[in-house]
Amino acid sequence: MTGRTHVHTSINDTDVDFLCESRQSLLEVLRDVLWLFGTKEGCNDGNCGACTVIMDGRIVDSCLVLAVEAEGKTITTIEGIAQAEGLHPLQQAFLEGDALQCGICTPGFVLAAKALLDREPDADETRIRHWLAGNLCRCTGYDKIVRAVLKAGKEMREEAP
C-alpha cells in the first residue's frame, strides 16, 4: 500500500523528478529531498505562510500540499525569484527598506507579495495587508514589509512597458 511515487514537476523553470511517500508534503520534499531549504517550515498547519510557494500561478502553503499532488505542476520557490542579472524588485525593496530582521519569514513574504504584484501592481496598503495576512512575521510589525511591497509595486509599474 505504501511505497514511493514518482512525481514529475517543474520547479524554478527546471524539470524535476522525485520519489516520495504519499504522506510527504511538498514542503518536506522541497527541503529534505531536493535540498531547496529556502522554503521554510514555521507551523506545518497553514497558519504562518513561511512555506509559501507559487504553484501554477497561485500562492499555496507547501505544507498543505502533498508532494504527490505536485505531479505536472509548475512551482516557483524563493530560489527561483532572483535572476542572473540581479535581485527581483521586491527583494531589492526588502533589502533597502529593512523589511526583514531574522529573515525566516522573508521567502514566504517575497513569494506572496510577488504573486500579488504580478496581478495587481497598484495594490494599496489595505490590499497588501489583506493579501499578506497569511504570512506571519514576528520581528518587524509588518510596517517596513508593507512599505517595501508598496515601493516594489511602484517600481514594477514604472518598469512595465
Add this chain to the structure above:
Amino acid sequence: MTATARQESKGSGPFKVVGTRTTRHDGVDKVTGRARFGADISMSGLLHGKVLRSPHAHARIRSIDTSMAEALPGVKGVATAQDFPIIRGQALDFSGAVSNARVTAEVILAHERVMYAGHAVAAVAATSPHIAEEATRLIRVDYEASRVERLGSGEDTSPGSNIASHIQLKRGDVEQGFGEAEVIVERELSTQTIHQGYIEPFASTAHWAPDGHVTIWTTTQGIFGVRASTSAILGIPESMVKVIPMEVGGGFGGKASIYLDPVAAVLSKKTGHPVKMVMTRKEVFEGTGPGCAAIMRVKMGADSSGRITAAQFWLAYQAGAFPGSSVSGGATTGTGPYNIDNFLIDGYDVVCNKQKTSGYRAPGQCQANFAIETVIDELAERLGMDPLELRLKNVVKEGDRMPTGVPFPYIDLRKLEETMKTHPHYSAPLEGPNRGRGVAVAFRGHGGQGAPATMNVNADGTISLITGAIDLSGTRTTVAMQAAEVLGLAAKDVILTVVDTDSVAQTGTTAGSRVTFEMGLAAIAAAQEVKRQMSARAAMLWEVQPEEVEFQDGVFTCNRSPAKRMTFKELAGRLARSGGPITCSVYAPSTGIGPSFAGNIVDVEIDPETGKVDILRYTAFLDAGQAVHPGFVEGQMQGATAQGIGWALSEEYLYTEEGAVANTSFLDYRTPTSMDLPMIDTVIIQVPNPHHPFGVRAVGEVPIVPTLAAVANAVYHATGVRMTRLPMSPGAILEALEAKKAQE
C-alpha cells in the same frame, strides 16, 4: 553566517558610517533563500529525531518501555533521561536553577517525574521524521498522576509553599509616604502566559564522531551556552563539543534556553549517525519556555502637586515547573521612571505545573510596567493632571537612584517625555465615539559582560571581523559599522562572520540588548589596534617613527613629509611583503550598558457591541543614545510594539482542566497579522550614552515594555473601563463593559 553589505548613504553629525542606513550584511542571503537556519541542513547518513512528550501536567514516571518503538523498521535508537550522565551523577539542586545544567537536563528529558504537560520524556532517531514520530507513539510510559499545581498565585508564603524565592527592595518609609498622599490608588493586575512566537521552531543537528568529538549545528542565541550545557549534561569536556551557529529565525529570549542539542547528541552517539531534530509548532508551544504569567498589586500615593509620595508593589511571577521566573526584572524596573522617596517592592518566584518559563524581550518588565503605568494613569486622572505632566513631575534624572539603589548615569528621560508631550500625535483630535488615547513610559536597565573579537586585514583593504555573538536582527551590520567608522572604511568593507565555538573566544549569549553595544566596543577596540599596527607598518615602510604617522578618513599620512601618503587599501596590499598580515584579537571589558527609556502614544477604537479593539494610530518613542542604524532601530521599535500589542490584546496560553496547553497552533495562539496593525510611527531621540564612545544605548528590548499599559490606558479612555487583566480580548472587554453597565 557571512555576507557583505552593499550601498551606503551619507552619515550625519560627527560620523560617516554610524547613523547611516547601510544595507544589512545578511540581507542578500535572506531575501534569496540562501541563508541557512536551524533546520536548513542535511548530510549523508542523516537520521531524524522526534520527542515523546507527557500528556500529564504532573506525574511520576513508573517505567518507560521503548521495546515496541525500537522494533519499528527504520528506528535506529531511543534515548531517555537515563542516557544523560549528569542525571545519574548529580542530584537535583535548584540553586541557580536558571543556568544549572542538572536542571536543564531535567527539563530536556524528564527523569522520574514529568512536571508539565508537554515535558519531554523520550526521543527516537529513525530514518525519516515520520517513522520517528510513529515510533514515539509506540513508547509505553507508565505514569502515576500527581496533584497538579496550576495557579501558583504565590499567596502562601509559608515554608513548603510553592514560592521558590523572594526579592525585596526598600527605600524610605512607605507608611509615612502614604500619610502624605492626597490621592491613593490601589489595584490588583494580572498578565497571562505568553510565548515569544518566533517563527522558526527549535532545530538541532548533532554528530558524535567515533573519536568522541561532538559537532552541533543549532539555532540558538548563545553557542557557548549550548556548549557548556551539552558538555555538562553529557559528561564530556567542553573542548569535545563544537557548536556551529545557524541563522536564528527569531529568539526574543526564547532561544537562550536549550532543549534539543544534548538529545540529538545522545541519539547520534547511540546510532553512530548524525541526528537532526526539529520541533513542531505544537512542541514549541508546549515544550519550550514561554514568558511568565504574573499577578501584581500596586498601591501608589501622590500629593496634590502630583508628587508620588509612596509606592508599594507586590509581584508574583509564575516560573513554571522549575524556579527561575523573571520576577526580578519586574521588581527592579517597574517604578524605574519615577523618583520615589518611599517604596517597598516584594517579588516572588512561584513554581507550578506549567512549562519552565524563559526570558521574553525585557524579561519580566512588561508585566510590571503594565501594573505601574496603569496605576500612574489612574493617579493622573484622580489628580486631574495630564498623564505626561504627572510623569514629568516625578521624572528620574542623573544622580537619582534606580530601584536597586544604583545611581542613574547621564540620562534624559525628561527630554523623551517632553518629546512625547509636544508630538503632534499627543494633541491630535480624537474624533468619534469609543475612541481613546493612552500613554506609557518605560525604563530598562542593562548590565554587561564584555566581548571578544578578532580582526584581520585583507590584502584588498577590507576587514574580516570574527565574533561569537549570534546575530538575531542585524548586529553583524551594526557591529561592522562601528569598526568601519574607526577605520574610515565603508560598512560593506568590514565583513563580519559569526563563527563556531572552536574559532573564537568565549562569547556571551545574545540577550539583554547587548550585542550592538558590547560587541561594538570590541569592534572599536580591535579597529583601534589594527589602526595602531597599520600606522606602525606605514612608519616602517616610510622609515619614520610610528608617532609621525597620522590616520584620517582612511588615509595614512606622515606629518613630517606631506608627500608620504597611503590609503588604507594601498597599505593593506603591501602587508604581505612588509612583514606579514595584520591581525589582532581583543577582549573589550564591559563599561556597563546602562539605562534605556521608551514611551508610547496609542489611539484605539472599541466596538462596544463585540469588545474588539482596533489600533488606529501608534507612535513609539525611544532614546537610542546614538542610533547606529536608524532603520534597524525603527525595526526594533515596530517589532517590539507589534509583540506588545499581541500581548495586550490577543495572545495567551489557554490551559485545559488537566493542565495541558489547549491552543498549540498559530491559529489559536493569536500573534497579530498584518491586518491587525497600523503603520507604527517611530520617534528616535538621541541622548548620548557616556559609557560608549559613539553614545550608543541598548535598543532591542525596552521598546516592548510600555506597550501593554499604553494600550490598556487607551482602552480605558475609550470605554471608561480599567482592564486589569491581560489579554484585553473581545470577550474580556465585553464582560467588563457589561459589568460597568450593570453598576450604572
Add this chain to the structure above:
Amino acid sequence: MQDFEYVAPTTLEEAVRLLDGNGLKVKALAGGTDILVQLRANRFQVDRLVDIKGIPELNQLSCSEADGLTLGAAVPCYRVYEDERIARLYPALVDATSLIGSIQVQSRGTVGGNLCNAAPSGDSIPALIILGATCEIAGPKGRRTVQVERFCTGPGRNVLEPGEMLVSLKLPLPKANSGAHFLRFTPRKEMDIAVVGVGASVLLDDARQRILSARIALGAVAPTPLLAREAGDLLAGREASEAAIEEAAKAARAAARPITDIRGTARQRTHLVGVLTKRALGTAIARAKEGKKP
C-alpha cells in the same frame, strides 16, 4: 502520521469505487487544508486518500441567470470569489469564501471541503444555507440530493455513507429584490476561526419596504451550522425596520445552543449572535435594495 495510499481517479465511478474502502479507512481529498492538518495532529488515520480534483464534474463552476450556480465540490475558494457572476448574484458566498483561511488556503481549500469537514464554525456553511443550496451526492447506490442544512450531522460528521461523495452544490438563482450577507466575529481580523458566524438573506417586495421572506443561519453556536428558521420566518410580511430586525436577532439568540470553549464563552456567543444577526440583516437588506429593480 502513518503512510497511506494516494489515488487520483478521473471519473466519478472510479472515485466512488475507491471511496468504498471495504473496511479500509478512506477519505476524499480536495484542497487538503483541513484533512492534512487533522492527519498530522493524529485526529484520525487513513489507509487511503482519494484525490477528487482530477474529476471534471467536480471542477465544474457554472453560473447563469437561467440556471443559478453549480459549484463542483473540488472548486477552490478563489474561483468562487474571483468569479464576477458569482460576485453579482451571490455576494454572500463571496463574503464567506474570502474569509476562509489565508489567500494561500483559498488557493486550495474548497467550499465542498469546508462543508464536508462539517466544522460547526465552517464559514461557507451558513452562507450556503441562507442561499438555499442543495448537495448533489454520488455513491455506490447512485445519486441523491440533500438540502445543505441537513448535510452536517455533528462536529466533523455529515450524511455521507461509506463510498459516497459530494459532487457539487446547486444554488438557485436569487430572486429579484433579494439580498444576502455572511459575516463572522473573530478576535483577529483574518486567519482566525469564527467565534460566531451569521448569514442572512432576505426577499423584499417590489417596493423594497416589506420583507417577504428571510433566512438566517448561524455558525459556531451548535454542533452543526444551524438554520434559525423561526428567526427568519418571523420577518415574513414585516417592514424592513429596526424593530423587526431586533426581533429576529432575539429569535436567533434563542435558537443558538453554544458551548464555552477556548474560542469563546457560551454567553459571549449568544450575545454575538444577536449583534451579528442585526448586522447581517442590515447588509442583506441594503444589498436587496441596491440591486436592479425588476
